[in-house]
Amino acid sequence: MKNLSFINKIIYIVNSIVAMLLLLSMVFPYLPPKTFSFLSVINLGVSFLIIINALFVVYWLVKLKKQLLTSLVVLLFAYLTFGSLYKFSPSKKIESDQNFKVMNYNVRLFNLYKWIPEDQVEVKIVDFIKAEAPDILSIQEYHPHENINLSSFKYKFEKLSGKKIKYGQAIFSNFPIINSGSVEFPKTANNAIFADVVKGKDTIRVYNIHLESLRIDTKIESLKKENSERLLQRIGSAFKKQQNQTELFLEHKNKCKYKMIICGDFNNTAFSYVYRKIKGDLNDSFKEAGNGFGRTHEFQFIPMRIDFILTDEAFAINGYKSYSEHFSDHYPISTTLSLENE
Known part of the structure; x- marks a missing residue:
């Protein structure tokens, strides 16, 4: 010095x-x-x-x-x-007849309140999903908009709340859904839903989690206007709710004996307590097969990865993709999986 x-x-x-x-x-x-x-x-x-x-x-x-x-x-x-913040290795891509694609997407009510100043954003989202053709689709902040047509999927489960505007989570599947339900989180519109789908001889539990939002306007100009003390208190309160919600989810998850895929918007990063608890010994599809920063949320200057697809050891992760399509404040992600015993 x-x-x-x-x-x-x-x-x-x-x-x-x-x-x-x-x-x-x-x-x-x-x-x-x-x-x-x-x-x-x-x-x-x-x-x-x-x-x-x-x-x-x-x-x-x-x-x-x-x-x-x-x-x-x-x-x-x-x-x-x-681990590394940035993955320099190229994305893994293994072709197999047994592959199936899982996509996760927070669609922000299909732009119901015109956050993105464009026409027919909801149609662009649907067209994008159809073009990517996932076999299983997990959606957060789903809203049954009149222009939404996802009838290309044979099966779906949705859990909606709200009086004037219905919204919530949804799981769409090309595989039969034989059971479904919701893990209710108290005093919030957030929750976790699940669908048990049958692929061949296997039953797969698919979870769709949406943890408590931090309610941060991510534009730097807006953050500058925030009272820092109130902002920190709000985030701290949201973190406490996230922990409660994670504990409720894990209690439900631990009773499941099926092979498992966990999708969702955790509203927190891969460096957080809730991510560590939910991930446990599961595999993070981005870490296994992705590259780059893996950004999933629109935040100026900082690559935020808060949306995840996690799988248990029964699945081989044969590919991963982070998309750049800007139809929401989140970016969609997908992973290509196969069952190890098929």
């Missing part, structure tokens, strides 16, 4: 704070938000913290200063804890 200029000393202090925050973020996925909701907010910014620490490493490397070790060591720990 004493060999640094005044400006570099200030930069290194900021560097140390950012490195410490990233270090702390590695602990929070193991701490329940009910107890540490305020601190858990840090995990929303893990992607940002990784990028900033990487920039500090580059800065000190150019300066030929040993201060680069601060962020470099923390980034190494982050890699060992979280």
